[in-house]
Amino acid sequence: MTEPTRVAIPGATGRMGEELLAEAAGRDDVEVVLATTRSPEAGPIAGVELAGADGLPALLTERDVDVLVDFTVPEPCIEAVEAAADADVDVVVGTTGFDSTETAALREASERTALLKAANFARGVQALLQVVGEAASAMEGYDAELIETHHNGKRDAPSGTAKAILHELEGAREAGDRDGGDRDGATDGDRVHGREGHAPRRDGEVGVHAVRAGDITGIHEVLLAGNHEELRLTHRAEDRGVFAAGALDAAVWLDGQPPGWYDFGDVLGGD
Structure with missing residues (x-):
């Protein structure tokens, strides 16, 4: 049996963070090994203990993360993506609202690791x-x-x-x-x-x-x-769960791909 993709989820207490954790709990092809938050009082979500957001760079390596899945906001997303690229961790980006400078930073990171960015995972x-x-x-x-x-x-x-x-x-x-x-x-x-x-x-x-x-x-x-x-x-x-399911499908597909820029159409077999 293929080993599950080891996933990190920043922003675990956000709308999509919670959806990702709930979706992952019912799947055999992914395992959430790291979930971070900027809310120190937050307790476990879907059985996953939360870590502080500041510890993300070191924890990516310590937890042997395969793919980081980010649905936060632009500035912390860029920080997380750069930390992932430094740790040789692939990245799925569902965050939107980037300016041209931030988009350029994502493009630079995709030269060092596999990065899949999509505005929508339905x-x-x-x-x-x-x-x-x-x-x-x-x-x-x-x-x-x-x-x-x-x-x-x-x-x-x-x-x-x-x-x-x-x-x-x-x-x-x-x-x-x-x-x-x-x-x-x-x-x-x-x-x-x-x-x-x-x-x-x-x-x-x-x-x-x-x-x-x-x-x-x-x-x-x-x-x-x-x-x-x-x-x-x-x-x-009708439900954010459709986005969470698609994003985790993307994480499983992206795991082990060569560095480069990908989109959700690649996962579904598009051109």
Whole structure:
């Protein structure tokens, strides 16, 4: 029998930290050997004792960690990733909201260890990313809107998943222009974040709307409309457990891969 992947989870008392620990407890292919927190009074979660976040660099080696799975916030995530790279530990990053400098730091770390970064670990979102470009290409010239909805505690807007969807959508439109399409006014990739006052729609713009309310896990909807018809592509996550399961699938797949930059599509056999 294959030995389970030995996993470290920073931010164990956060929303996703707790989900990861709960998901791991029911699996045979992963073993959580390290979970850290910045809340010193926190007790065990899903049977796992918690360690202080400051001890992470040394504990990665002491606990013989294979893969670190991080769903925290950018600054501590970068610190954890750099510690993992120094310890020859692979990394799964589900944290979003990085600026260009932080993204460059992740890229540098991927030259030293295997690093898989994804905005979303739901298989349905990966399917959505694959079809949204096809739909935009087939419906050239149609108006495009993206509406994403999350819980009231989410920090970044638009969400990382929304940005990934926009990348696919705008890429398809740019390819259409190169193939001979032409638009007046706004160019492909022009994003309008909400609308207020006198705001007539410009040709080629993409409307982006971020909704934050209650404890909604995550909804992403792409609307393409024109020629007296509309197409809506929607993904709705009912529970954060779907993200935890995907992230641990990614950890098992990543374990032992050569240094480099990976995404969740690699895990699912995408290009």
